[in-house]
Amino acid sequence: MALQAPRGTRDLLPEETGQWQYVETTMRTLCARYGFQELRTPIFEYTQLFDRGVGSDTDIVEKEMYTFQDRGGRSLSLRPEGTAGVVRAFVEHHLEEAGLPVKLYYLGPMFRYERPQAGRQRQFHQFGVEALGSEDPYLDVEVIDLGWTILQALKIDAIRLEINCIGCHLCRPAYEKTLKTYLQDHRDQLCADCQRRSETNPLRTFDCKRSSCQAVLAEAPRISDALCDACQQHFETLCSGLDMLGIPYQKTATLVRGLDYYTRTVFEFKETLTAEAATVCGGGRYDHLVAEIGGKDQPGVGFGIGMERVMLLLEQASRMPSTREPIDVYVAFASPQQQGMAFDLVSQLRRQGVAAEIDHGRRSLKAQMRAAARKGVRLVLLLGEEEVAEQAVTLRDMETGAQRRIPRTEIVQLLHQQFSSPDAIELQMRGAVHEINGC
RNA sequence: GUGAGUGUAGUUCAGUGGUUAGAGCGCCAGAUUGUGGAUCUGGAUGUCGUGGGUUCAAAUCCCACCACUCACCCCA
Incomplete structure (x- = not known):
């Protein structure tokens, strides 16, 4: 066999690129309608950006980054996600001077060193939006509505929206302490992973799929009971906004998401065709990421959509339009x-x-x-x-x-x-x- | 990173120790001396994933590596 594309990468062949263009055009068109503008950032950044932005104890940074040194001895990493680069550019170019919130979208390849399988590759493509500089819950609604509308426009309707509020820097630490104590008390009923997580990142234990752990977690204290008044109010306004727009959703108290920077709102659109219910679109609010990266303390909210997963769903539902460029x-x-x-x-x-x-x-x-x-x-x-x-x-x-x-x-x-x-x-x-x- | 399965023509696959590795579809050509999708006839395909080993003999058995698929971990 001659040379092949590297593991976890693949060529998009002419028979597919038309379909990608169709999906991309749908996304761009709707972004324009919602007032989001395109931002193109480099596909590699200083490694430090992702350490600080994504969180140094996340799986992404711990074991999935393509990190290398350039000839000048600088540590660079291929971007594993889009938000950190967008926020960096927002800070670096003082984009807030154009008036807040600044609403941006991006589209391009991301890189994570993982074992490839269906809907997961080492080079994959993400479309995402970020709205920076406002903590208005209606901005959360707007962002979720845009994600919803894009999926609707693509006729991806076998989809479920799950939302949750994971609190802010005021109320979450106290909750995490309570949860940690509870998990310690039931330590012997938890799997090894969860025992470890209960120390380092107790919220993430909710992600465990083992029924024994789920049984413990079902009785665990809920974040929804521990939110401060401001978070409670924010979440209620968000929910009533979604109700008003007629967007169906499900409150999932166990939805926590894997990136460290999220505050308050988190949400996922999951496909419902398969039992695994893979996430097609995931996002949330990150009210201190800008400060983390070195800007003024400004809030933000956004989401990312996995392009390959969208393509898989369109294929499964036979909704992929034929888009061959015709010869006259x-x-x-x-x-x-x-x-x-x-x-x-x-x-x-x-x-x-x-x-x-x-x-x-x-x-x-x-x-x-x-x-x-x-x-x-x-x-x-x-x-x-x-x-x-x-x-x-x-x-x-x-x-x-x-x-x-x-x-x-x-x-x-x-x-x-x-x-x-x-x-x-x-x-x-x-x-x-x-x-x-x-x- | 862990576990399992798979790897033979462009493609889908058959072939499980014994001549020169096959089939459908596709491709090319002819039937039709200047005319496509139908039909018929013929033709070309291949380091049997790669490398090593066992054997008189390996696509077939063994080992390693590579890739793909699935599950886990995690996520888009």
């Missing part, structure tokens, strides 16, 4: 004597905005016709001895089989008219068929 006209020639003239014709058509294609394999006319059919080309121009002698071309409609001879001086102009207006292509094509059939 195929120019075929009968023998090598006509190749030059045929090539000139293709070139003229292209200059007039007509997507035209020609054979480069010196293949038989039959093979050229077959190629045209395979590409789904509607019209073929045929150039042979007779046509050259008559200074004409034969125009063939591949759907009806109708043919007509047309003077060379007219053909480019005729096709230019047929295909020049993108919106009118369908109508114009119908017109063309009638004309051809009429002969």
